[in-house]
Amino acid sequence: xxxxxxxxxxxxxxxxxxxxxxxxxxxxxxxxxxxxxxxxxxxxxxxxxxxxxxxxxxxxxxxxxxxxxxxxxxxxxxxxxxxxxxxxxxxxxxxxxxxxxxxxxxxxxxxxxxxxxxxxxxxxxxxxxxxxxxxxxxxxxxxxxxxxxxxxxxxxxxxxxxxxxxxxxxxxxxxxxxxxxxxxxxxxxxxxxxxxxx
Amino acid sequence: xxxxxxxxxxxxxxxxxxxxxxxxxxxxxxxxxxxxxxxxxxxxxxxxxxxxxxxxxxxxxxxxxxxxxxxxxxxxxxxxxxxxxxxxxxxxxxxxxxxxxxxxxxxxxxxxxxxxxxxxxxxxxxxxxxxxxxxxxxxxxxxxxxxxxxxxxxxxxxxxxxxxxxxxxxxxxxxxxxxxxxxxxxxxxxxxxxxxxxxxxxxxxxxxxxxxxxxxxxxxxxxxxxxxxxxxxxxxxxxxxxxxxxxxxxxxxxxxxxxxxxx
Numbered sequence: 478x479x480x481x482x483x484x485x486x487x488x489x490x491x492x493x494x495x496x497x498x499x500x501x502x503x504x505x506x507x508x509x510x511x512x513x514x515x516x517x518x519x520x521x522x523x524x525x526x527x528x529x530x531x532x533x534x535x536x537x538x539x540x541x542x543x544x545x546x547x548x549x550x551x552x553x554x555x556x557x558x559x560x561x562x563x564x565x566x567x568x569x570x571x572x573x574x575x576x577x578x579x580x581x582x583x584x585x586x587x588x589x590x591x592x593x594x595x596x597x598x599x600x601x602x603x604x605x606x607x608x609x610x611x612x613x614x615x616x617x618x619x620x621x622x623x624x625x626x627x628x629x630x631x632x633x634x635x636x637x638x639x640x641x642x643x644x645x646x647x648x649x650x651x652x653x654x655x656x657x658x659x660x661x662x663x664x665x666x667x668x669x670x671x672x673x674x675x
Numbered sequence: 676x677x678x679x680x681x682x683x684x685x686x687x688x689x690x691x692x693x694x695x696x697x698x699x700x701x702x703x704x705x706x707x708x709x710x711x712x713x714x715x716x717x718x719x720x721x722x723x724x725x726x727x728x729x730x731x732x733x734x735x736x737x738x739x740x741x742x743x744x745x746x747x748x749x750x751x752x753x754x755x756x757x758x759x760x761x762x763x764x765x766x767x768x769x770x771x772x773x774x775x776x777x778x779x780x781x782x783x784x785x786x787x788x789x790x791x792x793x794x795x796x797x798x799x800x801x802x803x804x805x806x807x808x809x810x811x812x813x814x815x816x817x818x819x820x821x822x823x824x825x826x827x828x829x830x831x832x833x834x835x836x837x838x839x840x841x842x843x844x845x846x847x848x849x850x851x852x853x854x855x856x857x858x859x860x861x862x863x864x865x866x867x868x869x870x871x872x873x874x875x876x877x878x879x880x881x882x883x884x885x886x887x888x889x890x891x892x893x894x895x896x897x898x899x900x901x902x903x904x905x906x907x908x909x910x911x912x913x914x915x916x917x918x919x920x921x922x923x924x925x926x927x928x929x930x931x932x933x934x935x936x937x938x
Contacts, residue, residue: 499826500827500828517731518826518827519932520731520732522933523743523744526743526744607938609824609938610762610937611754611903623830
């Protein structure tokens, strides 16, 4: 699911930048032709409305899997504020522990949850941009069409920011890539699932 | 109470977590420093520059993308709510004059002479008698203060009035069970909409903007204005209307823009 998502995100961001260029939100920001997908506006749009199906269907499958199997609950919770500060301070001093590939530190947990939230919000705002009249009840929660565009844009910026860190670090620790490709072994992270006793 | 064991993913081999990569590469992991971070970031930037090639125009790729676009037409048609009204606004929010847009510049428009203009009717319509501008302007009017949303991303609030399209189609005895309504324009522009959109309560043949007859750049003497389509579907300077069951590509859809273009 990760690599399908990677392809979908690549298509969505590249074609989204092409669409953005036709009516920029920030006067100084215009994505160079070399890094957008689609030479003409219609190609950017075609790719975006093709990629959306991959992104959304794969995203639903991923989130359902993560929730149904309890993977998110085990891997991403709980997050303690103290642990978060400690991890940040370790990271800034390049003293992060990497003892266990299957254990996420507090910053990783926050980032993964944050990027998932951005992914969900970018789909919701995307629906509102695609169908502001058919989904007018949903769209009205944001205010105006232009506000929805800005939120959609900010979600993209958040995801791109995440990707810069995510990809840089994965390239720095290439072993994690190998584990991703081969699936890695089953993990006993010391937190057995306990069924409610009633 | 038993503690259930987690069902292993079929993608994961059994056995404990293999921590050997960490011990094998402990030196490297410990070696992460600012220089490496910078080097990684720079090569990532270089990698992103390699994406410039464009395969969109390749025949098979374009075929696939257009097939998805046709699928999206069907999805949009399925989620279209025939009587759901688009948000409307107050007269104080109206932008005057409206924003001009066409595939050419405003200086290149060819104004239509209202005195000689006639609206031709064809296809699945009982009474194909052409209409003069005077006759059209004498029909009951409906006013809509609605948003115009362009595929490029900009929008503005406009105040349009003119005869309701559904009423007009009924008046001329059009087959309301047909699939498409085509608009042929005084320039070489063509557009078509699905019948459900043609019959939507907020779809009108606009003849006025903010209470005055349309100015030349905005479609005088008559244009389509619907609250449920992107800007480019709203054909200006309409000179003929055709009702048909046959699908033909229109000005923008020929070039790869989505045909349904609903909002």
